[in-house]
Amino acid sequence: MLNLEAHSLNTLHSLGLNFSTLRPALAALDWSDDARLWRLTEVHRDAFGLQAGDASSVQARALPALTQTLHASGENLCVGDWVLTRRNSFGDHWIHARATPLNTLTRRDPEGRRQALVSNVDLAVLVMGLDHDFKLARLDRYLVLTHSAGVPALIVLSKADLCADASAKIAEVREHLGRSRGGLLDILAVDGNADSARTQLSPWLGLGQTLVLLGSSGAGKSTLTNTLCQAELQLVGGVREDDSRGRHTTTSRSLKRCVGGACIIDTPGLRSLQLDADVATLRLAFDDVGELAAECKFRNCSHQGEPGCAVREALSPARLKSFQKLQREAARDQMTHLDKREQLAARKIWGRIGNAAVRAKRGD
Numbered sequence: 001m002l003n004l005e006a007h008s009l010n011t012l013h014s015l016g017l018n019f020s021t022l023r024p025a026l027a028a029l030d031w032s033d034d035a036r037l038w039r040l041t042e043v044h045r046d047a048f049g050l051q052a053g054d055a056s057s058v059q060a061r062a063l064p065a066l067t068q069t070l071h072a073s074g075e076n077l078c079v080g081d082w083v084l085t086r087r088n089s090f091g092d093h094w095i096h097a098r099a100t101p102l103n104t105l106t107r108r109d110p111e112g113r114r115q116a117l118v119s120n121v122d123l124a125v126l127v128m129g130l131d132h133d134f135k136l137a138r139l140d141r142y143l144v145l146t147h148s149a150g151v152p153a154l155i156v157l158s159k160a161d162l163c164a165d166a167s168a169k170i171a172e173v174r175e176h177l178g179r180s181r182g183g184l185l186d187i188l189a190v191d192g193n194a195d196s197a198r199t200q201l202s203p204w205l206g207l208g209q210t211l212v213l214l215g216s217s218g219a220g221k222s223t224l225t226n227t228l229c230q231a232e233l234q235l236v237g238g239v240r241e242d243d244s245r246g247r248h249t250t251t252s253r254s255l256k257r258c259v260g261g262a263c264i265i266d267t268p269g270l271r272s273l274q275l276d277a278d279v280a281t282l283r284l285a286f287d288d289v290g291e292l293a294a295e296c297k298f299r300n301c302s303h304q305g306e307p308g309c310a311v312r313e314a315l316s317p318a319r320l321k322s323f324q325k326l327q328r329e330a331a332r333d334q335m336t337h338l339d340k341r342e343q344l345a346a347r348k349i350w351g352r353i354g355n356a357a358v359r360a361k362r363g364d
């Protein structure tokens with residue numbers, strides 16, 4: 001039975017609980033034997049950090065039965081989840097249930113397995129530095145991630161204090177994204193160390209909101225988190241001067257409460273973001289391509305050079321390149337094991353033919 005008297009709604013709201021939308025998922029859980037509701041705020045190797053509405057926090061482990069059930073459906077516990085625990089006779093907390101999340105940002109790990117990064121978020125803040133970190137193709141990729149999860153996104157260009165003309169950079173991003181909407185709310189340029197960053201982001205920092213900061217290592221996520229929380233909560237790492245790459249200071253996702261009342265999940269910089277989006281999802285995320293494609297001369301236009309291609313005409317070449325790259329990735333991920341073996345075999349044959357041709361030319 002849903003036992004929320006024990007957890008004052010107000011305090012749970014301060015942890016980001018949206019009770020009206022999450023109620024069905026919570027009601028479906030096993031609340032027997034004094035189960036307690038927590039928000040999962042940290043993921044460690046074999047334990048989870050949990051916070052309750054009254055600001056108490058504990059370390060807990062997940063019951064193998066829960067982990068296995070989630071695993072079977074390609075899911076895993078992640079920061080942002082709402083979970084129930086019970087204590088055993090030693091007083092240890094064990095997670096036995098998880099409320100089905102309202103949304104989950106998911107990627108594929110290097111082995112191709114689905115990996116939930118964060119769940120139940122209201123806004124994804126895509127942080128990109130106005131130094132060597134600035135890459136439009138990365139934004140395209142992150143926007144597919146957020147769009148396919150149904151999470152609105154805000155682009156925050158950090159290190160504006162190091163950039164001679166931050167407004168021009170905002171304009172560059174706007175031009176690149178063209179008429180794409182894709183759940184993008186705004187584009188800001190901030191100095192992550194300055195109080196003004198807090199003011200700029202204040203419309204999104206209200207009580208009950210959960211924000212997740214995403215971006216590469218050294219982009220300035222922890223710096224911004226500290227400013228938004230007005231405290232030195234996160235270790236801030238240096239950037240290697242030669243390439244502005246960060247040092248991966250943040251090693252796990254964790255949830256902080258910021259001054260305006262919102263909760264902020266800072267994530268470690270992702271070295272690679274392999275999307276978990278199929279070709280159809282990708283088309284939805286690139287709504288600008290879909291819209292323009294309707295105006296192409298040929299209905300099955302591949303936008304690779306056909307005459308009368310509205311996509312090539314109106315879309316920025318860099319955005320089209322992103323779309324085509326991500327489309328190839330999605331198609332490859334969608335291939336069956338057998339398809340992949342066949343493709344590999346074909347590549348080997350072409351490789352051998354190529355080598356033979358080279359040898360013949362050299363007269364070996």
Ligand SMILES: Nc1nc2c(ncn2[C@@H]2O[C@H](COP(=O)(O)OP(=O)(O)OP(=O)(O)O)[C@@H](O)[C@H]2O)c(=O)[nH]1
Pocket residue numbers: 158159160161162190191192193215216217218219220221222223224235236237238239246247248249250251267268269270
């Ligand atoms: N001048 C300036 N420096 C910044 C700004 N934001 C971050 N930095 C610096 O950039 C470096 C990396 O910042 P972090 O906040 O640790 O980057 P991160 O994205 O959290 O990196 P990971 O934890 O590795 O994912 C630090 O030396 C910061 O001081 C900014 O807006 N202006």
Ligand SMILES: [Zn+2]
Pocket residue numbers: 293296297301302303304306308309310311312
């Ligand atoms: Zn076309």
